[in-house]
Amino acid sequence: MEQRERDKKRLLPPFSTWVSEGASLPEWLSRSHMARGKSAPQPPSFAVQMDSWVRRSRIQEKLLGTDSTPRLLRRRAWASDWLTSRGWKTPEILSGPFALQDIAQHLEGLESGVIKPVNATNAWGVLPFVRTGPFEFQNLFDGERYRMSEVLERLHNPMQRYMFPNKWQIETLIAPKGEPNRVPDDFKVYAFAGEIALILQVRRHTSGNRYKFYDSEWNPVDTGKYPDTTDNDLPLPEVPESLCEVASKISSALPVPFCRIDLFEGSEGLAVGELTPEPGRYQAFSDSADLYLGAFFEWALAVQSLQQSDT
Template sequence: MREGFHLATKVARVITCEGDFDGAASRGAVAATVNSLELSGWVRDLASGASLQIHVEGEPERIRTFVDSLLSGRLIGELAHVHIANVACHGYTEFFLSSAGQQRPHNSLVSSLENTIPFLRRQFGEVVSTMVRVAWKADDDRLRRLVEKVPSEFISQRLLQFPGIRTQDAVASFSSSMWTQTLIRKKQSARIGYAPEDILADKQRGKEFARFLGMRCPATPQFNQPLEKLELRPGLAVKPSNAAGARGVFLIHSEDRIFSVRDKSVISSIAELRTEAAAFVAQKKEKDRWNTEEIVYGPNEEPASDLKFYCFYGEVPLVLEVIRTGRQNVRYWYDGKGAPVRTGKYDDTVLAASPIDRELLEFAGNISRKIPAPFIRIDFYRSEDGLVFGEFSPRPGGFHQFGVETDRLLGRHFVEAQARLFADMFDGDARFPEFRQFVAQNVPLKSKAGAAWTDVRKRVTSGLIALAMAGASLAFASEAEASSPGQTPPARAASTAR
């Protein structure tokens, strides 16, 4: 604990200074003073102009001495404005000069991680050891609530032997499952030519499969075209072929009203849109390949809200709704029963005013049951006439940002889905007829020259079973049974009162 005590005596401050001073000379003066006081951190110019930002950490008295020197005007001159904020220590061991726009020094971040992670592991280890000592005196519910707050990698085997703790509750993790599944998909593709999720993640093939299942999809007039060949007109969304999320997405509502989804700005002409799109390609180093897609509108001629269903082979425990209102996106979460819920992610917004329709949950769950994968997120637009398919996402962005409880909830659903998938694989050709037919008609497989489709299909089936077995090795005995096959898409989805 000596190291922990040493870290606890240090404090950190971020100081932002504005005034009429020379940037280079001021940075040098700051660095010299900080080094003389044996403090660490960094100093940099801000891109906004005559501003300097300083991060210092060390003993409180030494930092107070530095701040007094700065405020006196003797160090870099008179300042028009100074803002001082208390921040967490990063464990810097030196003081660095950093110019405007650059990231904090890489080697300092590495040093911070090397110092912080072992310390945190020891702290968690001591907490878990204490929990083990008191476990036999605590009631089941109190101990379970404590375990739910501890990340799974810090749970000890001794603690899991306590009668009140279920192993699956403590060790399941959606974030860890996503990384593991990514590796499994790569190995599967190398062996049999593809992974089901990767086929559907391709935007064009994903839409083709959605149409194959009878879902409504927005028209895609142009696909994977260079910017100069795009025919742009009102009513179209312009999207990079490979970028994820809202990066580089533009909505052409009219010739003089074009909306940039990422930065929430309004563009006044199609010519300006082309300039902005070209700048996006250059700055982000993206490929100059673009898709155009019909804009789906909701009530009042506003772009339809997004409904993102987290689907675990027939089960839908979580839904994200994104309502795009000009310069601000409003996000609502719903649980598996359609009730508003918080997840630890996007919790800066209010809870939804009303539940989401259970029919929508059942519809998305039935679609996911036709896909031989333990998890897929299915995105829809909520139009006035019902759901319109958006895309399939096997690894949603920000999946690591959920709170511990939600991460474990989704992790348990992932493991249970793997167990159900493993069991269903033994039904052979009777399972996933739509997906098998779609692959046979639309996906060229990596097979030996002259190999018959029957042989390829057998290898695909065995590969899917191997995938399920790899995941099921982590699974526990699930009480849930597979639900009945899917249903016909509703002609019109009920809208949620807001």
Template sequence: MRRRLAGQEPFTPARIGDKKKLRQFAGFVGVRVPETFYVGPIADLLERDLPEEFALKPDFASTSIGVLLLKRASAGSFINLLDGQEISGEEVLSRCGAISERYYGDAARGHFIAEELLRDHEGRTPPQDIRFYTFQGEIGMILKEEHLAGPASAMYFDGEFLPFPDVTGRYGVAKSAEHLEAIVPATTPENWRELLAVAKRVSTAVASSFCRVDLYDTPAGIYLGEITFFPGTFYYRDRKLMSQAEAERLGRMWDAAAERLRGSKDQPSAPSNETHADFTRT
């Protein structure tokens, strides 16, 4: 990951992570994505014919930054499904404008996406994030996380969706973040086979040694939420922690995936010894 962040990896198709490109990619590989109702400046949102409930998120930010899950209430107002509080349309515009201001220095510049609101099999929203750390069709680790509502809870699984029996020896939480999240006993979802199949299909279709594939498990099927090429969660060690042995295990999977990509477009035909050694240590 250090090599990738420094721009030393020969090819990283980061453009696929863009939300618009992601929809095109998902259609090509036959994976569901949430339906889009609107993309554009936040000032025009309330003039659009939107459904009773929808998810609103910035087109330019990552993870859960600025996400609102909204359901229509009285005229011109919504229920924020994350906290159950009523919020006016003007307040929605104000909150979104603040996100744009933070990123661009201009409250009107950023575009926002209103898209299909997903629910889990019990009708709760949002469904848990299920994040697959993938290496060209191989899965090194799965993180199932609930982080939008209240303190985050994290479950860890191996590449076959089995809970790690020694999870505390592999993963942890930084001292400064123990009030923000906790590792909880892992429960394998009933649709684990379908989730694995979709994650592997997406991973193999992406010309990259490593990417994180984020999926949602819903009654309507498995949805692709995001493909991330630069996840910093474990790299920066300021919240989630990974043991050195676990980092080396996943690093070897990254190395093996790179070997499988040799000869592909934009991939090097053979690494130098120095690059190979550094890559193996990552």
């Protein structure tokens, strides 16, 4: 296995280079098998692979009665334990799990934090806050100040809409250096068995979220997602190399071919926000980005198959 790791070469060049050179796959990856005859095979597709993966997870959960690995990774407490046991920094869980109707007692004594559902993806039901009064909190996503009843309403609505369980927790608020009342940019790394394909930067602002995609060498790229809210003026992270290194190591250690590793740069360094095996709107990439990510997905499946055969 060590020799395979030494000999392993990157499947495709960085996305910006690959697109500028014509966005074509290596001949061996696009070759048709003789059993197919003369017809061309379907090209790799990230959306198709994700659809298949989601279906397999549902079969495991519904028919076989076991928790699939993607479901475990979506559980914030499980993911936090897994990460911290391997030495990676995550936000501390201050309180939880608790039912939403009991949130007032769990907010007692807290000056800041992030309220999150225990089992949900994306930013559904996430509320970063600082206390502005005995019963008043400022939502750092929109800048608005909420009374306790408004906090309850703000969190209940997404729970009802997306139908995730009524289990919540409060984490420490990770803030950028010198800006204790701002949510840091979120760097979402699309990683496949240790290889970095794309990176999405998200800056949340009261006027609306702004997005910026990069390739593995931090060149801005167009992936077809967020065309109306892309902001190419967003700054690079302070330590881009370290960010990719952490994401790569986490991805290599995970027992799945793909996971989006969500990282923050806080005042005390890098922290892992979440592990996201099933990112939202994974079907919305452009054809070229879908092909690129799909090729990495198939490569990662092959790598993991080899790893399993060696154990």
